[in-house]
Amino acid sequence: MTVTEVPPxxxxxxxxxxxxxxSVDTVRYYEKEGLSLHxxxxxxxxQRRYTEADVRWLGTLVMLRRTGMPIRDVRxxxxxxxxxxxxxxxxxxxxxxxxxVLDELSEVQTHLDAINRKIDYYKxxxxx
Amino acid sequence: MTVTEVPPxxxxxxxxxxxxxxSVDTVRYYEKEGLSLHxxxxxxxxQRRYTEADVRWLGTLVMLRRTGMPIRDVRxxxxxxxxxxxxxxxxxxxxxxxxxVLDELSEVQTHLDAINRKIDYYKxxxxx
DNA sequence: ATTTGACCTGGAGTGCGCTCCAGGGTTCAT
DNA sequence: ATGAACCCTGGAGCGCACTCCAGGTCAAAT
Numbered sequence: 001m002t003v004t005e006v007p008p009x010x011x012x013x014x015x016x017x018x019x020x021x022x023s024v025d026t027v028r029y030y031e032k033e034g035l036s037l038h039x040x041x042x043x044x045x046x047q048r049r050y051t052e053a054d055v056r057w058l059g060t061l062v063m064l065r066r067t068g069m070p071i072r073d074v075r076x077x078x079x080x081x082x083x084x085x086x087x088x089x090x091x092x093x094x095x096x097x098x099x100x101v102l103d104e105l106s107e108v109q110t111h112l113d114a115i116n117r118k119i120d121y122y123k124x125x126x127x128x
Numbered sequence: 129m130t131v132t133e134v135p136p137x138x139x140x141x142x143x144x145x146x147x148x149x150x151s152v153d154t155v156r157y158y159e160k161e162g163l164s165l166h167x168x169x170x171x172x173x174x175q176r177r178y179t180e181a182d183v184r185w186l187g188t189l190v191m192l193r194r195t196g197m198p199i200r201d202v203r204x205x206x207x208x209x210x211x212x213x214x215x216x217x218x219x220x221x222x223x224x225x226x227x228x229v230l231d232e233l234s235e236v237q238t239h240l241d242a243i244n245r246k247i248d249y250y251k252x253x254x255x256x
Numbered sequence: 257a258t259t260t261g262a263c264c265t266g267g268a269g270t271g272c273g274c275t276c277c278a279g280g281g282t283t284c285a286t
Numbered sequence: 287a288t289g290a291a292c293c294c295t296g297g298a299g300c301g302c303a304c305t306c307c308a309g310g311t312c313a314a315a316t
Contacts, residue, residue, distance in 0.1 A: 014292075024293090025275055033273095045282055047293050060246075063239045071273070091250040094243060101240050105233065111191045112229055115222060118188075122219040142262070152263090153305055161303095173312055175263055199303070260315080269306070275299080282293070 010041055010049030020058035027058065034075050035061055067101045138169055138177030148186035155186065162203050163189055195229045 017024045030036065037057050040048040050058075064074050077093050080086040145152045158164065165185050168176040178186075192202050205221050208214040 012292080023275080026273085028294095029274065043282095043293095045293085047282080063242050065273095067236055067239045067243065087250055087254050091247065091254055094247050094250065098240065098243055098247065101236065101243070105236060105240075108195055108229065108233060111195045112226070112233075114191045115195065115226055115229070119219065119222050119226065122215055122222065126215050126219055140262075151305080154303085156264095157304065171263095173263085175312085193303090258316090260313100262311105262313080264311070265309095267307090270304085272302090274301095277298075278296095280294080283291085285290090286288090 009043070010051055011055065013040075013048045013050065016040075016048075016050035016055050016058060019055050021062055022058060030058075030061055033071055035071070035078050037078060037081055064097070067097070068104060069097055073097075137171070138179055139183065141168075141176045141178065144168075144176075144178035144183050144186060147183050149190055150186060158186075158189060161199055163199070163206050165206060165209055192225070195225070196232060197225055201225075 011019070013024050013027055017027045020027070022030075031039070036054075038054075040050050040054055043049055061074060064077070065071070069077075073093075077090065080090050080093070083089075139147070141152050141155055145155045148155070150158075159167070164182075166182075168178050168182055171177055189202060192205070193199070197205075201221075205218065208218050208221070211217075
């Protein structure tokens with residue numbers, strides 16, 4: 001996930017996508033949805049060029065999305081980055097999100113326990 | 129989740145839904161999708177009536193769904209219940225599913241760690 | 257007796273998050 | 287210099303898992 005070497009002219013969208021674990025289409029989709037912190041730079045011919053910071057931001061988006069934050073909420077979070085002094089609100093969003101993630105994890109863990117019990121039951125039954 | 133008292137004529141769909149944590153529409157939808165182990169009984173006038181075992185099965189569906197098993201895969205699992213001696217296959221499905229759930233949990237956990245670091249960072253910045 | 261509310265079916269509609277496509281320009285290795 | 291592989295935009299399409307609706311039957315309370 002750490003960028004080893006970013007050429008001064010910036011990374012192509014496919015390189016940025018690969019580094020962040022997204023598809024090229026998804027990177028463009030996130031931009032369309034207003035999830036980019038800033039518009040990426042463009043080459044002379046109009047192709048997107050990503051900096052290391054851009055790629056780190058994509059990593060933040062992945063972190064939020066993969067923990068189940070809806071795109072609508074990610075957008076609210078991103079929007080705060082454009083507001084000076086909004087750090088307390090950003091913190092509040094992250095803390096609220098963490099609570100939801102923890103709740104979700106514990107619910108899944110409970111169901112996983114049930115799955116394990118079912119597996120044990122079948123193991124017993126299958127091995128005589 | 130344990131059924132305290134089931135009248136001999138069986139539970140209505142709304143009672144079964146409430147006990148299993150599903151909506152009435154979802155209970156009917158699951159049935160349509162072939163996820164019921166057996167068709168529920170019907171009252172004289174054609175309304176569904178659920179036994180305690182039916183409600184437990186709905187709980188199994190909730191367990192699989194809430195841990196991320198797609199409906200298509202749940203159906204495959206249910207179908208095996210109609211095949212005698214399919215216990216080893218059912219076990220295999222559950223074990224494979226458990227692996228996916230564990231992978232998912234650990235990925236979410238990794239992202240959660242990153243969220244926590246970000247929270248700490250903001251806490252530092254916000255409290256002077 | 258009638259109103260309220262739960263239930264029925266078949267099918268349409270919804271929200272989400274991508275994913276793909278057409279039709280076009282660009283870059284680059286051979 | 288030509289073909290393969292990439293990039294662009296705008297918009298359509300898709301898979302999933304519900305959720306809702308119309309139009310009707312039925313049960314029970316007032």
